[in-house]
Amino acid sequence: MNSTINLRFPIGEMPSEKHPTSAQLEQWILTIEQFSSTLQEVVKDLSVDQLNWCYRAGGWSIKQLVHHCADSHMNSFIRFKLALTEEAPAIRPYFEDRWAELSDSLDDNIEDSLLLLRALHRKWVKLLKSLNQEELNRTFVHPEHGTSFSLVENIGIYAWHCNHHLAHVRLAIEAEGKLRGRPYL
Structure with a gap:
């Protein structure tokens, strides 16, 4: 494994x-x-054993990453819908680390999350491609950060999120199970 890579942020921190x-x-x-x-x-x-490999000590397993992406991207899609139908709504944050420890996120069967991602992304991209400049500039307020995010900015954040967790999965595969994870802290 390349020791010069920041395992927590292998593609860099979120821009x-x-x-x-x-x-x-x-x-x-x-x-x-x-x-x-x-x-x-x-x-x-990947086998069940491989799905339990982690990308870094203290990090999530591959299966948790897959399940997390389904959870996170569902939340993001809903935030887009809220911003498009309400005036600068305050969205509800959630505890990603706690969600990653629920039974569905610890399930060795990732097929449902993969199916969900496939359908969700098809629907999400259809929406994204239809947005005009005014709609892209609509915002929601993230109370955890105390700031507004525009939809166009959030598209960039989620493109990064996709690549960020793909890099984590690839790092876990590269580590071949040598790293043991615990809940993401």
Whole structure:
């Protein structure tokens, strides 16, 4: 395993781009569009033992990462819908670390989460591609951060999120089970 990589943030910490170019926005949407099929391809031949491999000591297992992406992306999709139908709504944060310890996130069968991601991303991308500039500029308030996020900014955040957790899965596979995880802290 490459020791120069920051295992917690293998592609770097989450950037915040409030005014992307149209090319950047298209790339972000493409990343979101391809995520479920890319993830499916990366995990398709993994055994139950391999699904329990971690990308770093103290990090989530591959199965927890897959289940987390389904949970997180559902929340994000709902936040988009709220921002498009309400005036700067305050969204509800959730405890990702606690969700990752629930029985469905510890399930060795990841098929339902992969199916959910495939359908959700198809629906989400259809929505994203339909948004005009005014809609892209709509916002929601994240009380945990005490700030507003525009939908266009959030598209970039979730493109990063997709790549971030794909990198974690790949790192766990590369580590071949040598790293033991605990709940994400």
